[in-house]
Amino acid sequence: MSNDDEPAPLDPIELRLQAKAGRRSAGRLGSLVHKSTRLMWQAGPRKSIVLTCIQVINAALLAAQVVVVERLVSVVIDLSSGATMRDLLLPLVAFAVLTAITTVIGSVQTQIGRLLAESVARLMWRSVSGVAAAVTLRHFEAPDFYDLLQRVQSNATRPFQVTQALLRILGGLTATVGVGAVLFAIHPILVPLLAVGGLPLILTNRAESRLEFKFAVDQTTNQRERAYLTFLLTGRVEAKEIRAFDLGGQFADRLDRRHDEYITAMHAHVRHRLRLNLVGNLLSAILLSCTMIIVAWFIADGQIDVSQASAAIVAIRMLQGQLQTLLGGVQTIFESGLFLDDVELFLRLGAEAERDEDGAQPPSEFETITVDNLGFRYPGSTQHALRNVNMHIRSGSLVALVGENGSGKTTLAKILAGLYDCEEGAVRWDGVDTREFSRKAIRSRVAVIFQDFARYAFTARENIATGDGAHPINDDRVVAAARSAGADGFLSRLPKQYHTILSRLFRGGRDLSGGQWQRVAIARAYYRDAPLVILDEPTASLDARAEHDLFASLRAVLKGRTAIFVSHRFSTVRTADLIVVLHAGQIVESGSHDELMARGGRYAELFRLQAAAYLADVDEN
Numbered sequence: 129m130s131n132d133d134e135p136a137p138l139d140p141i142e143l144r145l146q147a148k149a150g151r152r153s154a155g156r157l158g159s160l161v162h163k164s165t166r167l168m169w170q171a172g173p174r175k176s177i178v179l180t181c182i183q184v185i186n187a188a189l190l191a192a193q194v195v196v197v198e199r200l201v202s203v204v205i206d207l208s209s210g211a212t213m214r215d216l217l218l219p220l221v222a223f224a225v226l227t228a229i230t231t232v233i234g235s236v237q238t239q240i241g242r243l244l245a246e247s248v249a250r251l252m253w254r255s256v257s258g259v260a261a262a263v264t265l266r267h268f269e270a271p272d273f274y275d276l277l278q279r280v281q282s283n284a285t286r287p288f289q290v291t292q293a294l295l296r297i298l299g300g301l302t303a304t305v306g307v308g309a310v311l312f313a314i315h316p317i318l319v320p321l322l323a324v325g326g327l328p329l330i331l332t333n334r335a336e337s338r339l340e341f342k343f344a345v346d347q348t349t350n351q352r353e354r355a356y357l358t359f360l361l362t363g364r365v366e367a368k369e370i371r372a373f374d375l376g377g378q379f380a381d382r383l384d385r386r387h388d389e390y391i392t393a394m395h396a397h398v399r400h401r402l403r404l405n406l407v408g409n410l411l412s413a414i415l416l417s418c419t420m421i422i423v424a425w426f427i428a429d430g431q432i433d434v435s436q437a438s439a440a441i442v443a444i445r446m447l448q449g450q451l452q453t454l455l456g457g458v459q460t461i462f463e464s465g466l467f468l469d470d471v472e473l474f475l476r477l478g479a480e481a482e483r484d485e486d487g488a489q490p491p492s493e494f495e496t497i498t499v500d501n502l503g504f505r506y507p508g509s510t511q512h513a514l515r516n517v518n519m520h521i522r523s524g525s526l527v528a529l530v531g532e533n534g535s536g537k538t539t540l541a542k543i544l545a546g547l548y549d550c551e552e553g554a555v556r557w558d559g560v561d562t563r564e565f566s567r568k569a570i571r572s573r574v575a576v577i578f579q580d581f582a583r584y585a586f587t588a589r590e591n592i593a594t595g596d597g598a599h600p601i602n603d604d605r606v607v608a609a610a611r612s613a614g615a616d617g618f619l620s621r622l623p624k625q626y627h628t629i630l631s632r633l634f635r636g637g638r639d640l641s642g643g644q645w646q647r648v649a650i651a652r653a654y655y656r657d658a659p660l661v662i663l664d665e666p667t668a669s670l671d672a673r674a675e676h677d678l679f680a681s682l683r684a685v686l687k688g689r690t691a692i693f694v695s696h697r698f699s700t701v702r703t704a705d706l707i708v709v710l711h712a713g714q715i716v717e718s719g720s721h722d723e724l725m726a727r728g729g730r731y732a733e734l735f736r737l738q739a740a741a742y743l744a745d746v747d748e749n
């Protein structure tokens with residue numbers, strides 16, 4: 129996907145239709161089985177082998193049980209004509225041993241299956257979370273992306289179900305072949321009759337799978353809304369406001385309504401599924417009963433004896449069970465296959481993320497950054513957030529972006545940080561368009577902290593060291609960055625100093641004030657050894673002294689690095705080498721504080737407005 133395009137449509141129904149058009153059912157089943165087996169093998173080769181062997185042994189034991197039943201019935205019949213109770217002992221013991229072994233093997237199989245399932249789920253999560261963390265920010269503007277992510281997350285156990293189903297199919301198949309062979313030996317015609325009995329189930333099972341997937345797709349948005357409302361009602365940050373504005377009841381009602389809609393839809397869905405299930409099983413049972421009638425007719429006709437008939441009935445019962453298992457397995461794979469398509473579609477987004485690494489390496493330092501006629505619209509938006517933006521930033525300078533709310537400061541910061549590509553125009557580092565560089569490498573040359581920076585429930589040192597996740601934590605650099613950001617004092621006083629978890633979510637954790645958090649975030653930016661530092665409203669939560677200290681020491685801390693900061697506080701802005709004034713996505717003025725004041729334009733107006741507010745207070749006192 130080109131980065132200037134809208135995110136690709138992620139419509140799963142469309143995807144399903146494409147998949148359907150492209151492949152026939154048998155081929156599709158083959159490809160699903162292939163993918164799932166590979167996944168299972170990658171997750172646990174030894175466990176996969178053990179489970180496969182167990183299935184085969186189990187199936188052989190089932191076939192042996194049928195033979196033993198035939199022997200048992202034959203001895204029972206012969207009891208009146210000379211056979212003794214001793215003759216009965218051997219088949220009885222064999223039957224008991226076989227039953228016991230099958231039961232024990234069943235439990236072993238379940239437990240190993242659990243372990244393998246966890247490994248498969250971990251493998252899936254690793255890929256999914258890797259892609260979620262790497263896709264471009266554009267995806268996070270698209271509701272389709274969130275819908276897909278939701279389905280991928282809530283179906284993380286699907287590969288496990290597929291692997292379980294695979295094993296069930298394997299077991300079912302082997303047992304069907306084994307027991308089928310015994311049945312064939314009793315009378316060949318019984319086998320095809322049984323196969324016909326399974327046909328209605330195959331058809332209705334497929335229809336049920338499609339129904340299930342359609343239901344899941346239809347309900348994704350509802351499910352996300354419910355997840356969001358639950359998050360609001362249980363979130364720590366939201367807890368204050370929910371109580372202050374008494375929103376709990378209102379949100380709970382909203383959640384209830386969404387739930388009602390979901391349950392109503394589910395009722396209809398369940399009714400539909402049950403109808404299909406009933407039809408399939410009824411037809412199958414009728415056909416199987418016909419088989420029983422034929423067995424009775426064979427006895428009457430003298431084609432088989434009573435012991436063979438008993439064994440045939442046991443075999444038919446067993447085969448019925450195995451056939452159910454087999455078809456259930458196929459159904460699970462088809463059903464999960466539709467969800468796995470979603471996963472595949474999602475993982476394909478990772479390929480685009482990998483292309484972020486393509487391109488030349490940017491220089492480790494730069495002399496100038498030039499912004500040429502930059503234009504940008506957010507995905508799905510018709511309005512330009514930035515238009516005709518031109519800037520020239522010299523290495524080592526301090527640049528301030530100012531302007532009213534919504535004027536485009538943060539958007540410009542995001543583009544300069546390499547988080548979005550520009551739609552029109554270009555950003556150049558020493559004359560080279562940044563799109564020629566690896567985006568990942570560009571991002572590694574920028575240390576950026578946004579207004580809504582992340583507050584990780586990790587230790588203080590980890591919170592700072594996330595500024596450079598590519599290298600092991602260097603504690604000396606952590607402390608140095610914290611000192612430069614004015615965070616060392618309060619972090620050192622925490623119960624476990626820099627090793628204290630900065631959250632109440634975990635035992636022993638401590639939370640910080642808004643301003644203290646902001647200093648930790650600034651330390652995160654300082655920790656990164658990048659030639660360009662971008663700070664989006666770095667002092668919004670700082671007290672007057674902290675703000676003064678931060679800017680007074682900024683140049684010394686930067687040690688010649690270039691810094692761009694967004695601020696609404698003109699007292700700090702005036703220290704910048706270059707002040708860029710944005711209005712409605714365009715640069716309306718730029719220059720030093722003195723130049724802009726002399727010009728008497730928008731900057732001077734905003735500056736005087738703020739200064740007057742302070743002076744008015746001073747005058748009043």
Ligand SMILES: Nc1ncnc2c1ncn2[C@@H]1O[C@H](COP(=O)(O)OP(=O)(O)OP(=O)(O)O)[C@@H](O)[C@H]1O
Nearest residue numbers: 269506509513531532533534535536537538539540
């Ligand atoms: N994710 C987004 N999707 C669509 N439009 C957006 C998005 N983020 C911002 N905008 C729009 O882009 C324009 C510029 O927003 P931006 O956040 O860059 O402004 P700002 O100058 O940083 O504002 P503030 O001072 O309030 O932080 C605004 O009109 C805003 O509504």
